[in-house]
Amino acid sequence: MIEIKRLYKNFGKLEVLKGIDLVIEGKGVYAILGPNGSGKTTLMKCILGMVLPTSGEILLRDESIKKNWKYRQDIDYLPQIANFPGNLTVKELIRMIKDLRRKPDLDETPLINRLKLEPYLSKKLGNLSGGTKQKVNLTLTFLFDSPYIFLDEPTTGLDPAALIILKEMIEEEKSKGKIIVLTSHIMSFVEEISDDIIFLLEGNVYFRGTAEFLKEKTQKPDFIHAIANLLTEQNV
Amino acid sequence: MFKIFKYSFYDLMRSRWNYVYLLFYLALGLVLLFVSTSLSKAILTLMNIIILLVPLIGTVFGIMYYYSSKEFTELLLALPLKRSSIFLGQYFGVAISLSLSLVIGLGIPFVIYGIFQSADIWHFGQLLILGTFLSFIFSGISYNIALHNENRIKGFGFAILAWLFMAVIYDGIFMIALVMLHEYPLEKFSLIFSIFNPIDLSRIMMLLKLDISAMLGYTGALFKMFFGNYLGSTIAMLILALWTITPVFILKWRSAKKDF
Numbered sequence: 001m002i003e004i005k006r007l008y009k010n011f012g013k014l015e016v017l018k019g020i021d022l023v024i025e026g027k028g029v030y031a032i033l034g035p036n037g038s039g040k041t042t043l044m045k046c047i048l049g050m051v052l053p054t055s056g057e058i059l060l061r062d063e064s065i066k067k068n069w070k071y072r073q074d075i076d077y078l079p080q081i082a083n084f085p086g087n088l089t090v091k092e093l094i095r096m097i098k099d100l101r102r103k104p105d106l107d108e109t110p111l112i113n114r115l116k117l118e119p120y121l122s123k124k125l126g127n128l129s130g131g132t133k134q135k136v137n138l139t140l141t142f143l144f145d146s147p148y149i150f151l152d153e154p155t156t157g158l159d160p161a162a163l164i165i166l167k168e169m170i171e172e173e174k175s176k177g178k179i180i181v182l183t184s185h186i187m188s189f190v191e192e193i194s195d196d197i198i199f200l201l202e203g204n205v206y207f208r209g210t211a212e213f214l215k216e217k218t219q220k221p222d223f224i225h226a227i228a229n230l231l232t233e234q235n236v
Numbered sequence: 237m238f239k240i241f242k243y244s245f246y247d248l249m250r251s252r253w254n255y256v257y258l259l260f261y262l263a264l265g266l267v268l269l270f271v272s273t274s275l276s277k278a279i280l281t282l283m284n285i286i287i288l289l290v291p292l293i294g295t296v297f298g299i300m301y302y303y304s305s306k307e308f309t310e311l312l313l314a315l316p317l318k319r320s321s322i323f324l325g326q327y328f329g330v331a332i333s334l335s336l337s338l339v340i341g342l343g344i345p346f347v348i349y350g351i352f353q354s355a356d357i358w359h360f361g362q363l364l365i366l367g368t369f370l371s372f373i374f375s376g377i378s379y380n381i382a383l384h385n386e387n388r389i390k391g392f393g394f395a396i397l398a399w400l401f402m403a404v405i406y407d408g409i410f411m412i413a414l415v416m417l418h419e420y421p422l423e424k425f426s427l428i429f430s431i432f433n434p435i436d437l438s439r440i441m442m443l444l445k446l447d448i449s450a451m452l453g454y455t456g457a458l459f460k461m462f463f464g465n466y467l468g469s470t471i472a473m474l475i476l477a478l479w480t481i482t483p484v485f486i487l488k489w490r491s492a493k494k495d496f
Contacts, residue, residue, distance in 0.1 A: 011495070050313045051495040072316035079314065083307030085247060100239055100315055 001025045002047065002148070002179065007056035009042055016042045018203035019056070027177045029170060031190045034200035035231060040183045041080060043200070044150050047181075048077055060148070073101075078141040080152040083133075086126030090117065090136055093125060097140050111139045114165060131157040142169055149173060151182035155189055167193055191223040199230055206230065237321035237328075240312070244329025248301070254337055257293060261341025269349045275356040276446060282342070283363055283442045287435055288403050290367050294334055294374030299395045301330050302382035310496050323383070323491040324484065331375045335368040342367075362445050366438045369476045373434050374399065376483030383490055406433050423458055434479045441472045 002024040009017040016039045024030055032040045045051040047058055049065055049072065058065045065071055084093055098104050112118055115135045120128060128136070134157040141149065154166055170193055173180055184190050190197070191211050199207035199214075207214065207230060211223050218233075220226040248254055264285065272278035305326065312322050342364065351357050378395040385391035410429055414422060430436045444460060460468060 045496070048314050050310065052493065069316060069318050072314065075314070077314040079311060081307065084311070085305060085308050087247070087250060096243055097315070100243075100312070100317065 001059075001061060002181075003057075003059040003062075004043075004047075005057040005059075007043075007046060007058065008054045009039070009046060009051060010054045016203055017046070017053070017056075020200075020203070020205055022198065022205055024179060024181065027174060027179060028195035029174055029180045029182065029193050030196045030198060031194035032181060032183045032198045032200060033190065033227065034206075038200040039203050040200055041152055044077075044152055044181065044183065048072065048075065048150065074146050075148045075150060076141045076144050076146045077149075078137055078151045078154055080156070084125040084136070086124065088125055089122050090125060090128075091121045093136065094139065094143070098143070101144060103144060106143055108139060108143055111142060114169075115139060115162065129157075131159060131162065134158055135162060138166065138169075142173070145176075147178050149178055149180045151180065153183055153185070155184055155186050163189070187224040187227060199227075201230070237318075237325045240317070240322050240325025241328045241332075242325075244301075244305075244326045245333055247305075248329055248333040253297070254333055257334070258337040258341040261338060262344055265342045265345030269345055275349070275351070275354055276359065279356060279359050279363055280446060283439070283446075286338075286363065286367050287370070287439050287442075290334075290338065290370040291374040291403060291435060292399050294331075294371045295378040295395045295399045297334055298327075298330050298375035298378030299382045299392055301326065302379055303388050303391065313496050319491055320488045323379075323487055327376060327379050327484070327487060330379070331372045334371040334375060338367045338371060339364050359442075359445055363442060366442060366476075369480060370434060370438060372480045373476070373483065376480065376487065380483050380486055380490065383487065383494065402433050402435050406436065427458055431475050434476060437472050437476060437479075441469055441476075444468055444472075 002022075004020055004022040007017050007020040007022075008015070016037075020039075020043065032043065034040050042051055046053050047060075047065070049069065060071050060074070063071065088096070094108050095104075098106055098108075112121070115138060117132070117135055117139065120132055120136075125133065125136070134154075138154065141151070151170075155163060158166060167189070170180055170182075182190075182194070194211065197207070197209060197211060197214060198205060207217075209217075211226075214226045214230075215221070215223060218226040218229040220229050264282070268278045268281055269275075272281065309322060309326070313319065346360055351360055377398055381395045381398065382391045385394060410426070413429075414426065417425075430440060
């Protein structure tokens with residue numbers, strides 16, 4: 001369970017999060033949506049301890065994450081822009097992250113095969129294309145089988161075939177009883193995969209519910225228009 | 237921390253620039269020993285080069301390493317690792333690999349020359365120790381500057397400026413102050429003034445050790461007068477150690493408060 005209480009974050013004069021209250025409980029895929037700059041990534045980074053909240057509290061399994069780092073053993077995180085050290089090979093990077101997470105015996109071959117990364121294993125990360133880098137990024141995220149998974153724009157750079165694999169992987173993790181939190185700008189992807197939608201607007205939770213509920217509420221026939229409606233509603 | 241150190245260290249050890257740096261010292265050592273008539277003279281020339289070059293390279297390497305591994309650092313920050321161990325591990329990786337290049341690069345020619353049979357071994361040893369201190373101090377300072385500045389160009393500029401200030405401008409201000417205030421007793425003032433600059437401090441230490449009064453300059457002569465050779469060196473060494481530790485603590489403190 002993830003519990004967020006009155007979470008504020010300012011970057012200088014810019015207020016990004018303005019008192020977010022949020023409880024994420026039970027297995028499922030939770031999509032955090034919102035226009036650019038609404039605080040999606042900041043919220044995720046707050047939970048990961050990379051951004052330090054101005055005020056408020058974040059609890060993971062009833063335990064505060066403040067001044068704590070061990071809780072991250074339960075989290076897998078896919079960052080938005082993965083830029084790895086250029087002169088390492090894919091194989092070395094995977095070995096290194098396994099070592100740093102103290103799980104050196106995990107076998108990555110099933111994931112490598114699934115994402116078709118074998119030809120790149122001994123290539124340097126600096127020479128890989130954006131999509132291939134994202135696949136490496138995904139491998140590192142899904143390898144560790146942690147109960148919480150955070151995916152920041154997981155679809156970036158992926159081809160349709162890889163996108164299908166990603167969806168399958170997310171479904172599988174969900175069926176294991178995990179909590180998966182993701183952000184994406186691909187609305188069809190979000191509609192298909194998510195159980196619960198958390199819509200952020202100007203640093204607050206503006207809407208929370210299923211895609212169906214959202215369509216009903218906005219009286220729009222499809223998801224993308226419903227979301228667009230949420231955005232324009234605010235502007236009126 | 238050790239794991240991060242290990243990876244940073246390996247990463248740097250595989251970098252081409254580290255070898256260029258090592259080869260430079262190797263060549264410098266060989267040429268100097270070949271040209272100079274005596275070991276002390278070679279050591280003195282080396283000192284004049286090292287005292288400016290080591291801080292410069294420490295500054296440049298520190299700042300470049302921080303920025304080039306920035307995205308990777310963000311990846312590490314999401315892993316179950318302590319923040320301070322990530323940054324300290326990287327910093328020690330930079331500082332130690334630079335120091336090793338210096339010690340090995342200069343060590344080889346001097347060992348070949350037969351430094352172990354010479355009375356100058358202590359002078360040479362001290363030169364290497366000072367070089368190591370300066371590597372640590374200036375990569376520490378530049379790492380802090382990089383952490384403080386998101387903008388790479390700005391960070392790079394500030395770091396170079398910090399080096400330029402300590403290496404050149406500081407002495408200039410010092411001299412102007414001495415000339416302008418020549419009517420007053422300035423002994424204590426100059427002592428304190430030189431303590432605040434690790435480059436000046438290293439120079440004084442080396443000159444005290446080599447016992448070259450003609451090159452000691454005003455501050456060096458003062459140091460000698462006040463502390464005598466031995467005590468002066470010890471105090472200067474302690475201050476250098478302070479200069480080394482302070483950036484590490486600031487780094488630890490600041491990195492704990494930063495958003496990524």
